[in-house]
Amino acid sequence: MIAEFSAALSSAKAVADIIAAGKGVIDQAKLASAVMDLNSKLLDTQGAAMRIQNESATLQARVHELERAANERSAWTAEAAQYTQTQISSGLFAYVPNDAPAGSAYMGLPKYCCACFEAGGKALLQQEHVTEGRMLALVCPNKHPRLVFRYAVNRPRPVHRRW
Numbered sequence: 001m002i003a004e005f006s007a008a009l010s011s012a013k014a015v016a017d018i019i020a021a022g023k024g025v026i027d028q029a030k031l032a033s034a035v036m037d038l039n040s041k042l043l044d045t046q047g048a049a050m051r052i053q054n055e056s057a058t059l060q061a062r063v064h065e066l067e068r069a070a071n072e073r074s075a076w077t078a079e080a081a082q083y084t085q086t087q088i089s090s091g092l093f094a095y096v097p098n099d100a101p102a103g104s105a106y107m108g109l110p111k112y113c114c115a116c117f118e119a120g121g122k123a124l125l126q127q128e129h130v131t132e133g134r135m136l137a138l139v140c141p142n143k144h145p146r147l148v149f150r151y152a153v154n155r156p157r158p159v160h161r162r163w
């Protein structure tokens, strides 16, 4: 843009020099050539300005997109902080609310799929009875592998030590 603008200024100066040097008698061919050169340089400058305007619009759109993504990420971080990945049966994990009362059974709490949670979303696990072996299963609505178990453990009660 700066190069195009400088070239246009040089051409304008050349036109002005031709007019000033003529002192009433102007070489029309030289003047026409200088004016055409000036027009060409002005078009180059206009093109460069339009390219800069387009690049600016693209960059502004990208900034808005990144701001939106950052806001979403921030909202999810605040939401996710209200849950903890917890072992609800032997070797079986899910996200459960932090504010569930201590000692309550995990069976009665909403439980969320770890894979979905770590991908940035909550998917409520639904319980199913497995007909063989009297087992239970937690099923993710997003088709992650179901979690099969015999029984859920209780939330640990806070430890009160006596010294």
Ligand SMILES: [Zn+2]
Residues within 6 Å of the ligand: 113, 114, 115, 116, 117, 123, 140, 141, 142, 143, 144
């Ligand atoms: Zn899932």
